[in-house]
Amino acid sequence: MSFPLIFERSRKGRRGLKLVKAVPKAEDLIPKEHLREVPPRLPEVDELTLVRHYTGLSRRQVGVDTTFYPLGSCTMKYNPKLHEETARLFADLHPYQDPGTAQGALRLMWELGEYLKALTGMDAITLEPAAGAHGELTGILIIRAYHEDRGEGRTRRVVLVPDSAHGSNPATASMAGYQVREVPSGPDGEVDLEALKRELGPHVAAIMLTNPNTLGLFERRILEISRLAKEAGVQLYYDGANLNAVMGWARPGDMGFDVVHLNLHKTFTVPHGGGGPGSGPVGVKAHLAPYLPVPLVARGEGGFYLDFGRPKSIGRVRSFHGNFLALVRAWAYIRTLGLPGLKKAAALAVLNARYLKELLKEKGYRVPYDGPTMHEFVAQPPQGFRALDLAKGLLELGFHPPTVYFPLIVKEALMVEPTETEAKETLEAFAEAMGELLQRPKEWLENAPYSTPVRRLDELRANKHPKLTYFDEG
Amino acid sequence: MDYTPHTEEEIREMLRRVGAESLEDLFAHLPKEVLNPPIDLPEPLPEWKVLEELRRLAAQNLPAHKAFLGGGVRSHHVPPVVQALAARGEFLTAYTPYQPEVSQGVLQATFEYQTMIAELTGLEVANASMYDGATALAEGVLLALRETGRMGVLVSQGVHPEYRAVLRAYLEAVGAKLLTLPLEGGRTPVPEVGEEVGAVVVQNPNFLGALEDLGPFAEAAHGAGALLVAVADPLSLGVLRPPGAYGADIAVGDGQSLGLPMGFGGPHFGFLATKKAFVRQLPGRLVSETVDVEGRRGFLLTLQAREQYIRRAKAKSNITTNAQLTALMGAMYLAALGPEGLREVALKGVEMAHKLHALLLEVPGVRPFTPRPFFNEFALALPKDPEAVREALAERGFHGATPVPREYGEGLALFAATELHEEEDLLAFREALREVLA
Numbered sequence: 070m071s072f073p074l075i076f077e078r079s080r081k082g083r084r085g086l087k088l089v090k091a092v093p094k095a096e097d098l099i100p101k102e103h104l105r106e107v108p109p110r111l112p113e114v115d116e117l118t119l120v121r122h123y124t125g126l127s128r129r130q131v132g133v134d135t136t137f138y139p140l141g142s143c144t145m146k147y148n149p150k151l152h153e154e155t156a157r158l159f160a161d162l163h164p165y166q167d168p169g170t171a172q173g174a175l176r177l178m179w180e181l182g183e184y185l186k187a188l189t190g191m192d193a194i195t196l197e198p199a200a201g202a203h204g205e206l207t208g209i210l211i212i213r214a215y216h217e218d219r220g221e222g223r224t225r226r227v228v229l230v231p232d233s234a235h236g237s238n239p240a241t242a243s244m245a246g247y248q249v250r251e252v253p254s255g256p257d258g259e260v261d262l263e264a265l266k267r268e269l270g271p272h273v274a275a276i277m278l279t280n281p282n283t284l285g286l287f288e289r290r291i292l293e294i295s296r297l298a299k300e301a302g303v304q305l306y307y308d309g310a311n312l313n314a315v316m317g318w319a320r321p322g323d324m325g326f327d328v329v330h331l332n333l334h335k336t337f338t339v340p341h342g343g344g345g346p347g348s349g350p351v352g353v354k355a356h357l358a359p360y361l362p363v364p365l366v367a368r369g370e371g372g373f374y375l376d377f378g379r380p381k382s383i384g385r386v387r388s389f390h391g392n393f394l395a396l397v398r399a400w401a402y403i404r405t406l407g408l409p410g411l412k413k414a415a416a417l418a419v420l421n422a423r424y425l426k427e428l429l430k431e432k433g434y435r436v437p438y439d440g441p442t443m444h445e446f447v448a449q450p451p452q453g454f455r456a457l458d459l460a461k462g463l464l465e466l467g468f469h470p471p472t473v474y475f476p477l478i479v480k481e482a483l484m485v486e487p488t489e490t491e492a493k494e495t496l497e498a499f500a501e502a503m504g505e506l507l508q509r510p511k512e513w514l515e516n517a518p519y520s521t522p523v524r525r526l527d528e529l530r531a532n533k534h535p536k537l538t539y540f541d542e543g
Numbered sequence: 544m545d546y547t548p549h550t551e552e553e554i555r556e557m558l559r560r561v562g563a564e565s566l567e568d569l570f571a572h573l574p575k576e577v578l579n580p581p582i583d584l585p586e587p588l589p590e591w592k593v594l595e596e597l598r599r600l601a602a603q604n605l606p607a608h609k610a611f612l613g614g615g616v617r618s619h620h621v622p623p624v625v626q627a628l629a630a631r632g633e634f635l636t637a638y639t640p641y642q643p644e645v646s647q648g649v650l651q652a653t654f655e656y657q658t659m660i661a662e663l664t665g666l667e668v669a670n671a672s673m674y675d676g677a678t679a680l681a682e683g684v685l686l687a688l689r690e691t692g693r694m695g696v697l698v699s700q701g702v703h704p705e706y707r708a709v710l711r712a713y714l715e716a717v718g719a720k721l722l723t724l725p726l727e728g729g730r731t732p733v734p735e736v737g738e739e740v741g742a743v744v745v746q747n748p749n750f751l752g753a754l755e756d757l758g759p760f761a762e763a764a765h766g767a768g769a770l771l772v773a774v775a776d777p778l779s780l781g782v783l784r785p786p787g788a789y790g791a792d793i794a795v796g797d798g799q800s801l802g803l804p805m806g807f808g809g810p811h812f813g814f815l816a817t818k819k820a821f822v823r824q825l826p827g828r829l830v831s832e833t834v835d836v837e838g839r840r841g842f843l844l845t846l847q848a849r850e851q852y853i854r855r856a857k858a859k860s861n862i863t864t865n866a867q868l869t870a871l872m873g874a875m876y877l878a879a880l881g882p883e884g885l886r887e888v889a890l891k892g893v894e895m896a897h898k899l900h901a902l903l904l905e906v907p908g909v910r911p912f913t914p915r916p917f918f919n920e921f922a923l924a925l926p927k928d929p930e931a932v933r934e935a936l937a938e939r940g941f942h943g944a945t946p947v948p949r950e951y952g953e954g955l956a957l958f959a960a961t962e963l964h965e966e967e968d969l970l971a972f973r974e975a976l977r978e979v980l981a
Contacts (some may be wrong), residue, residue, distance in 0.1 A: 071840035072647070075655050075878050086879045088620055088962050089887040093894040095782055100916050103754050105784045109662040112655075113881040116624055123652070123875060127633040130648025134632025147546050148636050151590055155597045156806075160621070163607035164808030165614045165945040167930075167937040173603030174807050187582050199674035199810070200864035202851070210716060240851035240861035245716045249856040292574050318570050323577040334864065342868030343649035344639040344828065345672070346810035349864075362712075385708035388615065388677040388797070389808025401597060407587030410545035416566040417547045420554065423561040423569065441572045464644050475852070492548040493557060516836070521644040523841035531831035531845040535822065537668045538658035 072129060072522070075122050076539045079112040085119055110540065129522040130343075131469055137495050139425075141445045141472035141484025142235065142283055144313045144335035146418075151405070152338065152398035159397050164389035168374055174393065175373035178366040181400045182350075188403075188411070189309075189329045190322020191352030195361045197391040201310060204330030204349025205241040205277070207362060210383045211328060211353060212275045212304045213245055214360040218381065221302070225274035229303075231260050233284060233476040238277040238308060247274060254478055258284040258438030260294060269301040279308040280324065281315070283476040283484065285422065285442035295325020304328065304357075312336045313488070314419060314444035317412035327354045337399035348395035362386050417489035418444040425487050425496045432504035437479055445486035447479050451507065456481040458514040459506050461525065465518040466502040544590060607805060609964060611899070611943035611972055613752065613920035613957035615676065615703050615797060616805050619778075619888075620963060625802055625875045629868060639828070639867075643843040649867065650842035654830045656874035660814045663780040663877075664773075664794035665787025669816040671828035672870035673862065676797025677706040679813030680774055681713035682826045682860055683795040684742045686817065687770040689824045689859070693741030694719045699731040701749030702774055704948050710744075726751070726951070729914040729922075733759040736767035742793075746774035747783070751913045751951065752896075752920035752959075754783070761790030776800050777814065777873070779918055781885035782893070786816075793817045802876035803869060812866035812873060825849060826860030888962045892919035895960035895969065902973040903958065908980050912955055920959040922947055926980060929956035935979040941972055 095104055114122070131138070138145035162174055182194045198204040209228065216225045228242035232251045239249040250268055255261035259282070276298055281287045288294065298305045307321040307329040313336045321329045333339045334347035341347070353361060363382045364375035375390075406414060426436060426446045434448040448471075450459055460470035460483075472484040487496055506514065518524060535541075549557075554566070563569055570578060588596065610618040629635070633648055640646030640653075653671045660669035673679035684696055696714060698707055700723050707723070714721050724734050729751050736743060743764040747755040757773055764771040772793045773786035778800035786794035799811040817825065823846060831845035851858040877885065896919040903909055908926030925932055929946035933956070936943050947955035960969070 072651065074651070076658065083881075084883065085881055086622055086624070086884055087887070088880070088884065089891045092887045093890050095886075095890055098890065098893045098897060098916075099754070099782065099918075102756070103783055103916065105665075105780070105782060105788065108882040108886070109659070109780065109785075111659055111662060111880075111882045111885065112878045113883075114878060116879065119875070119879055120624065120628065122878075123628040124631070126648040126652050127628075127631040128648070129651070130633040130637055131645045132633045132636035132638075134636045136645075138638065140638055143638055145636075145638060149546060151593065153630060153635075155594065158597055158601040159604070160804035160806055161606040161608050161618075162604055162807040163610050163612045163618065163805050163942060164616055165612050166605070166607050166610065166942050167934045169934060170605035170607075170937045170942070171807065173600035176603065177597075177600050184584055187584055190580065199678070199866070200862070202861040202863045203674060203678070206716075206861060210712060213716070236850075236852040236855045236858070237861050237863050239856035240854070240858040243856045243858070244713075244861050246718060287573055289572060289574065292576060315570070315573070317582060318579065319573050319577045320580050320582075323580055324574075332864075340635045340868075341638045341864075342866075343634055343637040343646075343653075343871070344867035345864040346674070346812070346866040346869055347864040348810075384712040385677070385705055386712055387709060387809075388675050388703070388705040391808070392674075392810040393807040394804070394810060397597070401593050404585060404588050404593050404596065405590065406545050408582050408584045410587050411584075413566070414545050414547060416569055417549055417554075419569045420549075420557050420561065420563075420566065423563075424557045427560055441569075443569075460642065461644070464642060469645065470642060489545075489547050493553045518644050522647045523644055523835040523839055524837055526643050526835050526841045526843045527833045528843060528845070531833040531843055535829070535845050536832040537654075537819070537822070537829060537845075538661045539655070540658065540662070541667070541819070 072125060074539055075112040078114050078118050078122060081113060083113045083115055085114055085116045136469050137491060137499055138469040139471050139485050139487045141486045142310050144486060144488055146338060146488040147490035148338050148340040152401050155401045156394040156397045159394060172372050175366055177400055178396060179368055179373055181396050184403045185331060185350055186352055189352045190320030191329055192355040193358035193361060194350055194352040195365060196350045196396055197362050197387050198349035198351055199387050199392050200345060200347040201330060201332040201349045202237040202241060204351045205237055206244055207351045207386045208306055208328040208330050209241055209245040211357050211360040214383050215357055216274055224271055227273045229268055229273060229276045232478050233282050234277060235308060235310060257440060258286045259288050262290055269297060269303060273303045275304045275306050277306040277308060279311050281311050281443045284438045284447050285445040286438060286440050287443060291324045310335060314415060316415040317408055318415055327357060333395050333399040338402045339395045339398045346392050348392045414489045421487040421489055421491055421496060422446055425485060425500060428500035429503055432500055433507050445484060448483045448485060449479060449481050456483050462506040462514050462517040463502060464521055468499055468502055605937060607942045609968060611958050612945045613959035614945040616799050617959050617961050618963055619800060619802055619961050621802055621804050622879055624879055625872050628875055629872045634868060640844060647842060650830050652871045652874060654832060654842050656870050657830060659874050659877045660816050663777055664816040665785030666794055666816040667819040668822055669814055670825050671830060672865040672867055673813030673815050673827060674866055675809060675811055675813045677709035679795035679815045680706045681710045683772050683793045683815050684710060684744060686824050687742035687772055687793060688719060690821055691741035691770060693739055695739035696721045696742045697724055697734055697740055698744040699724045699746060700726045701731050702744055702746040703750050729753045731755055733763050736763050736769050740767060740769045742770050742772050744772045748779060748918035751922045752917040753913050754916045754918060757789035757791060778889050781889040798873040801873040803872060810866055810869050812870040824859060827862045827865055891962040892960055895964045899958060899960045899969050902969050903976060906973060906977045906980055920957055922955045922957050925954050925956055929954060932979055936975055939975045941975045943972060
């Protein structure tokens with residue numbers, strides 16, 4: 070039995086929420102030619118049916134609240150319930166209300182900006198970008214404006230990314246009008262310094278790096294990389310997806326990065342919400358501050374205000390003031406933990422990952438770049454096993470699988486990030502399950518999962534004949 | 544409090560297992576020049592104190608419930624049933640549904656969302672959501688440029704100025720040319736569309752609240768081989784002729800009006816709908832129905848070759864995280880109201896806005912600006928500086944008079960009404976404005 074769609078629960082004439090007592094006549098208010106002729110085919114359900122529908126759907130879904138979720142590079146840590154309550158305190162504010170009546174909200178933004186600057190070692194910050202990739206685009210547009218301002222916009226046309234980079238890095242560079250060049254990783258999994266030197270030059274605008282990188286390895290030669298970049302007039306971009314590993318222990322600003330984006334929905338506990346909304350603040354060094362998007366929250370004699378007077382700004386990347394309610398949650402997280410708590414969280418994220426790595430090696434998994442990995446690591450199954458089948462097997466055993474087939478430089482990659490909020494026994498149970506999978510018959514693995522709400526789905530059919538809405542004939 | 548479960552003994556045991564002496568040891572390989580920097584952060588606080596501090600900050604704001612402020616965000620009823628359902632941990636704490644077998648909740652709800660947006664806009668498909676209305680517009684225009692292979696964009700001045708600012712930032716990056724069509728008498732004149740133009744962009748109702756007839760724009764765009772991109776308010780589509788019925792090729796907008804908290808501007812969600820023929824150029828996630836190995840209906844992310852994690856530098860967009868949960872809240876709202884409920888809420892706002900319009904024009908010195916017919920917002924010309932008026936109204940406990948950028952004219956402010964406003968609210972607000980302008 071398939072779970073019904075909300076449209077299949079619909080009954081003509083059934084009503085749920087009724088918010089209006091006396092309903093005016095459309096024709097009295099709006100000229101007929103502007104009115105819609107056919108009503109939208111929205112579901113017609115009562116409130117209890119609505120509640121059963123979405124409650125039922127939620128039971129066909131796993132989240133951090135239900136399941137260990139060790140997705141590499143996604144930092145699926147616990148999202149404190151406190152934060153949901155705090156966000157409600159600020160729900161009823163209008164972005165265009167008089168700033169004098171929003172001093173608490175503006176102060177919160179200003180303070181969060183100060184905290185994030187302190188944690189990243191940056192001089193100025195925007196809270197406007199709505200997600201990590203959005204922060205990347207903002208950061209690269211800032212770099213572009215900087216080069217153009219110096220008369221080097223036409224010559225610096227290339228952005229360098231390591232071959233281990235997140236896909237959003239090259240996609241961002243393309244979106245900002247740049248050509249992308251990949252820099253190979255060396256045998257130790259870190260950026261190949263010689264290869265990087267060959268690529269650097271007056272045609273390069275920026276290097277985008279994640280540190281620790283997607284193999285979980287800290288780029289130990291980062292100071293040399295940043296020196297080389299500086300000498301070549303190249304801006305160094307920090308993808309903050311992996312900041313959880315070094316939060317409080319080391320700062321991108323001190324490593325020589327010029328631009329940093331943060332993922333408040335990873336490192337700073339804003340819930341992922343099934344894919345969003347997130348928040349992607351961007352911090353920059355002083356030389357890039359004039360190009361930050363408008364408005365910035367500023368502090369003046371009369372209180373906090375929105376500063377639009379920034380002639381070199383790249384403009385706007387989002388309407389209003391960004392995903393403000395995400396900022397409230399991040400503020401609450403930082404104030405709850407303080408520096409000691411953030412450092413402990415980072416250290417235990419690393420400890421959990423290292424511990425789990427040892428357990429998985431014991432179970433027969435390989436770790437091809439087995440250096441001093443930090444908050445995540447990339448494992449490989451023994452010969453003959455497919456990462457996809459192991460992932461599907463894990464679903465059957467009650468775990469969300471790691472990120473699979475990424476980074477691209479490791480075959481059958483299983484990218485594991487347990488985060489600091491998971492208990493030792495959870496890691497051990499996960500390792501047991503991973504070990505058990507290697508004992509299962511191949512056929513069992515290839516057909517797993519069995520008892521999930523649906524089993525393996527026909528992707529090919531969806532790609533060839535996508536059915537994208539209920540009314541879509543396919 | 545740091546939300547970590549480790550006991551001291553467990554930490555010692557785990558450190559032994561990984562061959563480290565201490566937690567500091569785990570960072571010993573970092574360059575010493577960058578290790579342990581001095582960082583100035585406030586002391587950690589217990590949970591009750593964090594809540595207290597935030598309540599203190601919240602008390603420094605004057606809530607904008609029943610605000611008369613316009614400008615793309617309005618004070619609407621936020622149904623508790625939607626809030627309660629969206630707060631379920633399975634929705635709240637899930638990642639992107641890359642493992643469909645355990646993500647049918649988010650996937651099916653997104654499929655239903657896509658269906659509802661397609662229905663509202665009168666188009667065939669919608670993606671899983673964008674960050675907000677402004678970025679949905681920018682991505683919608685980029686889609687039109689990819690589809691037509693052209694680099695020119697004509698955008699009406701009636702499109703929200705912040706949306707146009709975002710559009711400009713996105714288009715400059717790829718070297719596209721943006722030309723603005725100034726409003727005439729509060730509406731957009733139908734332009735001549737040149738060969739280089741790939742997208743014509745019009746908002747209905749426009750930024751000043753006036754209704755635009757999109758039909759002639761569709762004709763002008765199509766006649767020149769360009770696409771029409773319509774910016775729409777989803778609540779208005781419960782009543783108004785949808786973009787698709789006018790011949791628009793792409794519809795975008797912001798979902799706040801579908802019962803989402805204003806939240807000082809976000810998060811809301813952006814929607815992006817288009818024709819099925821353009822689906823392979825769509826940015827962002829897309830959910831399709833399919834079947835599992837037992838023939839049961841199921842849902843998954845599809846046409847992923849468009850996306851960054853597969854295509855990298857050749858992706859249609861870099862978008863990854865979107866606004867899934869807020870988009871699902873929009874869908875829950877639409878399901879809670881149904882077509883009748885949505886129509887009623889939309890019409891009530893229009894009715895109250897017209898009553899408000901008439902009442903505010905009674906105040907000496909106030910002149911009309913937005914031409915009729917308008918929807919649930921309108922601009923008025925005020926005899927005093929709008930920012931000062933907004934401030935003085937706030938001192939009297941009212942939120943109203945969103946200052947309109949000077950490009951539209953001097954002394955203009957936007958006013959809005961919604962289903963939340965009752966006759967006595969309008970009267971009290973008129974009196975406050977009368978005092979402020981006296």
